[in-house]
Amino acid sequence: xxxxxxxxxxxxxxxxxxxxxxxxxxxxxxxxxxxxxxxxxxxxxxxxxxxxxxxxxxxxxxxxxxxxxxxxxxxxxxxxxxxxxxxxxxxxxxxxxxxxxxxxxxxxxxxxxxxxxxxxxxxxxxxxxxxxxxxxxxxxxxxxxxxxxxxxxxxxxxxxxxxxxxxxxxxxxxxxxxxxxxxxxxxxxxxxxxxxxxxxxxxxxxxxxxxxxxxxxxxxxxxxxxxxxxxxxxxxxxxxxxxxxxxxxxxxxxxxxxxxxxxxxxxxxxxxxxxxxxxxxxxxxxxxxxxxxxxxxxxxxxxxxxxxxxxxxxxxxxxxxxxxx
Ligand SMILES: [Zn+2]
Numbered sequence: 001x002x003x004x005x006x007x008x009x010x011x012x013x014x015x016x017x018x019x020x021x022x023x024x025x026x027x028x029x030x031x032x033x034x035x036x037x038x039x040x041x042x043x044x045x046x047x048x049x050x051x052x053x054x055x056x057x058x059x060x061x062x063x064x065x066x067x068x069x070x071x072x073x074x075x076x077x078x079x080x081x082x083x084x085x086x087x088x089x090x091x092x093x094x095x096x097x098x099x100x101x102x103x104x105x106x107x108x109x110x111x112x113x114x115x116x117x118x119x120x121x122x123x124x125x126x127x128x129x130x131x132x133x134x135x136x137x138x139x140x141x142x143x144x145x146x147x148x149x150x151x152x153x154x155x156x157x158x159x160x161x162x163x164x165x166x167x168x169x170x171x172x173x174x175x176x177x178x179x180x181x182x183x184x185x186x187x188x189x190x191x192x193x194x195x196x197x198x199x200x201x202x203x204x205x206x207x208x209x210x211x212x213x214x215x216x217x218x219x220x221x222x223x224x225x226x227x228x229x230x231x232x233x234x235x236x237x238x239x240x241x242x243x244x245x246x247x248x249x250x251x252x253x254x255x256x257x258x259x260x261x262x263x264x265x266x267x268x269x270x271x272x273x274x275x276x277x278x279x280x281x282x283x284x285x286x287x288x289x290x291x292x293x294x295x296x297x298x299x300x301x302x303x304x305x306x307x308x309x310x311x312x313x314x315x316x317x318x319x320x321x322x323x324x325x
Contacts, residue, residue: 038248072199126148223313231291236281263322
């Protein structure tokens, strides 16, 4: 899989351009609050600035996070109304759906199914939080033959998912209560959502309140220890405010989950793109080791390096399986 196949450069760059305009519109006059490390509550220190947002790094657990953080209401307005959000929900998802289905979601659905059988059983009801365009729901349904439930706050995306034949709960997870779900055993999933959360601790507390003991939570998010992010730091396209606010890593995410009443069953970084992303963004790679590696190595060596990053949990795409205690 290549970066361009799931994030065509032209579409992604247009999205990033709209984001910059929206930052001025929604965040240039907002109020902020100070926060400590979202994983271990240590007071971090300033690392870099990007597009007017300050990123702090916790020197104890190496979590990167936006601080000070604009109050939640500004993000709510942004996610409901902004042009970049609309572009993402319509143009980006629509234009890339088939490519992403083939390159990303089919594989992801198979992987999730494998993990459910490993840590639960085939009867777990899947509930996908932030289901987006519903492509994961479609692909997992093809495997399990059981319709997952989607949770999706955007009305536009809710309609897309409904048209695909799935039950959708039109809410933010943080506003839900347990009565909104049936009582069967569940596996909650969320993909590329955790890095967006205004308050990850509160999200986990809310999630736990709608889970039964023994239910599973599987999710993917970005790791700050990932090679491409380490090599490019603030120049990385993944460091993209106002969207990506939290960059945990395979160790600090365990701290947060355990503190929130979860037992962590597995942390991996099954990413495929770190080396390809660096290759496509050579001018942004500020680390010498990686800069030279990209120029020096052939395709096979690059693939071996990517495999090594996965093995050592140093890819930026991280996946976690946890169980509610
Ligand atoms: Zn920390």
